[in-house]
Amino acid sequence: MAFHYELRxxxxxxxxxxxxxxxxxxxxxxxxxxxxTQVPTYTSQVRGGPTKADIIISxxxxxxxxxxxxxxxxxxxxxTYNLYKGDTLDGAIVLVDNGxxxxxxxxxxxxxxxxxxxVRTAKYEVGNVITANILSVGMTGExxxxxxxxxxxxxxxxxxxxxxxxxxxxxxxxxxxxxxKLKAEKGK
Amino acid sequence: MATDYSKYLRMExxxxxxxxxxxxxxxxxxxxxxxDELGWNTEDIMMVSGIGCSSRATxxxxxxxxxxxxxxxxxxxxxxxxxxxxxxxxxxSGDGDSxxxxxxxxxHACRRNIDLTVIIVDNWIYGMTGGQYSPLTPTGTKxxxxxxxxxxxxxxxxxxxxxxxxxxVARGSVADPIxxxxxxxxxxxxxxxxxxxxxxxxxxxxxxxxxxxxxxxLVELIKEKTVTKTKAAKMTPEELEGKYILGILHEDKExxxxxxxxxxxxxxxxxx
Amino acid sequence: xxxxEIMNGNELVSEAAIAAGCRFYSGYPITPxxxxxxxLSKRMPEVxxxxxxxxxxxxxxxxxxxxxxxxxxxxxxxxxxxxxxxQEAIGLACMMELPLVVVNVMRGGPSTGLPTRxxxxxxxxxxxxxxxxxxxxxxxxxxxxxxxxxxxxxxxxAEKYRTPVYxxxxxxxxxxxxxxxxxxxxxxxxxxxxxxxxSPDEYNPYDVEKFGDIPPLPNxxxxxxxxxxxxxxxxxxxxFPTVDVAAVEADEERMINKIMNNVKDIESFEYxxxxxxDLVVFAYGTNAAAARVAIDEAREAGIKVGMFxxxxxxxxxxxxVAELGKTFNNMIVTEINLGQMLYEVExxxxxxxxxxxxxxxxxxPIRPQQILDKIKEVS
Numbered sequence: 084m085a086f087h088y089e090l091r092x093x094x095x096x097x098x099x100x101x102x103x104x105x106x107x108x109x110x111x112x113x114x115x116x117x118x119x120t121q122v123p124t125y126t127s128q129v130r131g132g133p134t135k136a137d138i139i140i141s142x143x144x145x146x147x148x149x150x151x152x153x154x155x156x157x158x159x160x161x162x163t164y165n166l167y168k169g170d171t172l173d174g175a176i177v178l179v180d181n182g183x184x185x186x187x188x189x190x191x192x193x194x195x196x197x198x199x200x201x202v203r204t205a206k207y208e209v210g211n212v213i214t215a216n217i218l219s220v221g222m223t224g225e226x227x228x229x230x231x232x233x234x235x236x237x238x239x240x241x242x243x244x245x246x247x248x249x250x251x252x253x254x255x256x257x258x259x260x261x262x263x264k265l266k267a268e269k270g271k
Numbered sequence: 272m273a274t275d276y277s278k279y280l281r282m283e284x285x286x287x288x289x290x291x292x293x294x295x296x297x298x299x300x301x302x303x304x305x306x307d308e309l310g311w312n313t314e315d316i317m318m319v320s321g322i323g324c325s326s327r328a329t330x331x332x333x334x335x336x337x338x339x340x341x342x343x344x345x346x347x348x349x350x351x352x353x354x355x356x357x358x359x360x361x362x363x364s365g366d367g368d369s370x371x372x373x374x375x376x377x378x379h380a381c382r383r384n385i386d387l388t389v390i391i392v393d394n395w396i397y398g399m400t401g402g403q404y405s406p407l408t409p410t411g412t413k414x415x416x417x418x419x420x421x422x423x424x425x426x427x428x429x430x431x432x433x434x435x436x437x438x439x440v441a442r443g444s445v446a447d448p449i450x451x452x453x454x455x456x457x458x459x460x461x462x463x464x465x466x467x468x469x470x471x472x473x474x475x476x477x478x479x480x481x482x483x484x485x486x487x488x489l490v491e492l493i494k495e496k497t498v499t500k501t502k503a504a505k506m507t508p509e510e511l512e513g514k515y516i517l518g519i520l521h522e523d524k525e526x527x528x529x530x531x532x533x534x535x536x537x538x539x540x541x542x543x
Numbered sequence: 544x545x546x547x548e549i550m551n552g553n554e555l556v557s558e559a560a561i562a563a564g565c566r567f568y569s570g571y572p573i574t575p576x577x578x579x580x581x582x583l584s585k586r587m588p589e590v591x592x593x594x595x596x597x598x599x600x601x602x603x604x605x606x607x608x609x610x611x612x613x614x615x616x617x618x619x620x621x622x623x624x625x626x627x628x629x630q631e632a633i634g635l636a637c638m639m640e641l642p643l644v645v646v647n648v649m650r651g652g653p654s655t656g657l658p659t660r661x662x663x664x665x666x667x668x669x670x671x672x673x674x675x676x677x678x679x680x681x682x683x684x685x686x687x688x689x690x691x692x693x694x695x696x697x698x699x700x701a702e703k704y705r706t707p708v709y710x711x712x713x714x715x716x717x718x719x720x721x722x723x724x725x726x727x728x729x730x731x732x733x734x735x736x737x738x739x740x741x742s743p744d745e746y747n748p749y750d751v752e753k754f755g756d757i758p759p760l761p762n763x764x765x766x767x768x769x770x771x772x773x774x775x776x777x778x779x780x781x782x783f784p785t786v787d788v789a790a791v792e793a794d795e796e797r798m799i800n801k802i803m804n805n806v807k808d809i810e811s812f813e814y815x816x817x818x819x820x821d822l823v824v825f826a827y828g829t830n831a832a833a834a835r836v837a838i839d840e841a842r843e844a845g846i847k848v849g850m851f852x853x854x855x856x857x858x859x860x861x862x863x864v865a866e867l868g869k870t871f872n873n874m875i876v877t878e879i880n881l882g883q884m885l886y887e888v889e890x891x892x893x894x895x896x897x898x899x900x901x902x903x904x905x906x907x908p909i910r911p912q913q914i915l916d917k918i919k920e921v922s
Contacts, residue, residue, distance in 0.1 A: 105549075105720055108549070108720060108721070109549055112549055112721075112722040113549075118721075118722060119721065119722065120719055120720065120721040121719070121720040121721070122715060122718060122719045122720070123718050124659070124660075125659050126659055127574060127658050127659055145721065146685075146686070146832035146833075146835045146836055147832045147833045147835070147836045147908070147910075147911055148715065148719050148721070148832070149715075149907075149908050149910070151910055151911070151912070284783070313770065314767060314768070314770060315767070319609075322775075329772065329774075330772060330774070330783060330784075333770065334770060335766075335767075335770050335771070336770075336771075336772045336773075337609070337612055337772070337773045337774075338772070338773065338774035338775065338776070339605065339608075339609070339635065339775065340605065340631055340632070340635055340775055343601065343602070343605040343631075343632075345602075346569075346597060346601070346602035346603070346605040346606045346609065347605050347606065347608065347609030347612075348609070349595070349606060349609075350567065350569065350593075350595070350605075350606035350607070350608075350609035350610040350613065350617075351609050351610070351612070351613045353567070353593045353595065353610070354567065354593060354610050354613040354614065354615050354763060354766075355613055355763075355766065355767060357767075358767065375598050375599055375602070376598065376602050378598075379597070379598035379602070533588075533593070536588050537588045537591060539588070540585075540588035540589045541588070541589060541591070543589075
């Protein structure tokens with residue numbers, strides 16, 4: 084069967100999840116030669132409202148662009164986690180910021196859950212909270228293994244303003260390293 | 272030399288649709304005479320109107336003409352001016368059209384200071400629809416929708432235009448057509464948004480409800496209620512109560528005109 | 544050579560408008576169409592065109608009508624309540640017979656409704672939103688590429704038939720980012736309004752006796768030379784008002800017939816997997832994408848189902864849908880509203896076919912699974 088992979092990045096307005104989703108889709112299109120879509124859902128609340136970006140990567144043209152069979156779910160907010168987790172497939176990879184989201188026990192049984200204080204790490208270790216989305220992109224790349232990390236970073240470079248590239252490169256690499264560490268802890 | 276009106280009118284469309292004695296004709300004549308004195312070609316003139324008695328003027332003049340919707344002359348005129356900055360764009364509409372349903376467009380056209388000449392035939396009433404009160408119907412006077420006398424306060428069109436950003440504001444009246452023509456002429460020549468409040472008589476719809484059914488009597492009333500800017504300067508606020516001040520009331524030659532500003536924006540965009 | 548781009552639906556409408564020769568855009572901010580004015584505020588000055596953000600929706604629509612009168616290809620866009628406010632100007636363009644492209648990025652309603660969410664609940668508004676008898680052309684693209692190509696076609700039809708044309712997209716298509724292979728500009732067919740061949744003195748804007756149902760209309764270059772009058776009142780061939788019974792009747796009928804007599808040129812539709820189908824799904828716009836996925840899955844399960852998808856939704860594809868009614872025993876109508884095109888399908892199939900529906904007005908797309916469930920239930 085042809086390659087088909089669905090992701091959902093959920094959070095609140097202002098966290099940069101829409102851009103993170105666009106970067107993943109652009110990496111797939113420009114640097115992996117695949118079909119990809121990103122479709123955002125947001126509210127009229129500019130900051131703080133529940134948002135999600137659905138990303139589909141496929142070998143074939145994509146018609147219905149909402150993710151309905153999710154392979155990878157990222158959540159950076161509890162309310163949004165609860166609201167949008169429903170389409171996640173059994174056995175899917177779920178990544179949450181455990182400073183912001185509590186994953187119920189029954190969800191841990193269904194999904195391959197990874198937890199890390201993503202936003203706090205962006206703020207204190209990368210040095211700027213706005214890099215949380217790129218940190219997430221790095222983690223997503225390493226956890227999903229559906230595209231080369233180099234190609235994902237090329238898409239980051241295309242989107243990020245030159246003045247912030249160094250900072251975002253730091254965030255991306257840190258994200259990859261954290262994901263590697265989390266996988267190792269699980270024996271993966 | 273007397274003006275050859277046939278140069279400016281679609282003669283086959285005459286006689287005018289307006290009631291005998293209506294001030295619309297006087298204002299239209301003042302405008303045509305002003306254009307004649309400026310020596311403009313009819314090919315270069317665009318006239319836009321909304322809906323109402325005075326808005327029918329676009330049908331009589333041999334310019335580029337468009338008779339739009341109620342209150343909407345200014346958005347259309349603005350668009351045409353942006354498309355053809357070299358054309359002289361004039362709007363000709365009534366007080367209700369310009370300041371009630373078209374009020375929002377009016378203040379924003381003034382704010383932009385786009386090079387239009389806005390002639391408002393201010394006859395204090397909605398004439399065509401049957402004498403309903405407008406924002407200019409004098410408080411206390413009767414209208415078909417104010418049978419016990421108007422309780423609404425009025426706009427001062429000149430102050431409104433000035434406050435909103437127009438750079439040429441004048442008020443004239445049909446009782447002094449020569450001055451009215453001069454104000455329109457200066458407004459036409461002005462580069463920027465010019466507004467001419469032309470006090471006019473609707474003896475049928477306003478007049479008959481207020482004991483001024485005779486056009487001459489109503490023009491006399493307008494004469495009594497108006498005072499020139501020069502005379503007004505010497506009068507007390509009490510003496511000026513209920514009077515309309517005539518003359519060029521505001522002129523600003525410094526403020527940037529909108530099509531010029533847009534031209535600069537285009538140059539900037541194309542040189543990036 | 545085509546060029547691959549990542550763009551969303553709103554950006555594609557904007558770029559297609561420029562490629563089609565649109566040089567006047569007037570608008571007012573509203574979700575989910577705001578990326579159109581944002582994009583064009585940058586692009587229009589670059590191509591020497593006019594962009595104005597007006598004080599309200601009414602002014603922005605009237606300005607687009609004014610620019611069209613002045614010879615420019617013009618466009619305005621909005622959503623929800625904004626489209627309601629534009630209706631009087633759309634009626635004026637119908638009456639004055641001026642080309643105009645109106646983009647409706649459909650969102651939930653009525654009223655403020657669901658500003659950021661998807662809907663197809665304005666299809667009947669597109670047809671009947673402005674008052675009075677009139678005909679309208681409306682297209683409803685399904686994909687990003689079709690958003691681009693249908694925008695070009697919308698401008699072409701507006702110019703060719705001197706009429707307003709709606710582009711009906713929605714909140715999903717507007718913000719959907721994906722790869723699009725844009726056609727090379729040199730491969731695009733761009734239609735311009737027919738220019739008068741008579742002298743300015745002899746020109747009349749509605750001279751149907753001399754020029755047929757769609758008389759010439761000056762472009763921007765010729766506009767200053769041709770003085771003529773236009774009004775929103777019923778008019779005669781010169782553009783001046785008339786109340787002559789025979790003249791008004793003839794003109795009202797001509798304004799509808801100029802579109803209906805050219806329906807073969809205006810229509811556009813797709814038959815998807817219909818060759819051996821014994822069940823048909825009627826879907827349009829982005830909702831057709833959900834239907835397409837459902838049909839593919841149903842076929843894997845051995846169900847012979849296909850889709851009829853109108854791209855031109857107005858005029859309604861009467862002939863094709865009537866034929867489906869005669870050919871099939873069952874039809875599924877699906878749309879992201881509580882049943883609007885359903886009325887048209889019912890009207891033209893005249894009870895010849897059993898109609899089931901998948902309708903939803905909840906601010907979220909109808910999912911392929913919902914349509915698949917209905918296919919399984921009906922087949």
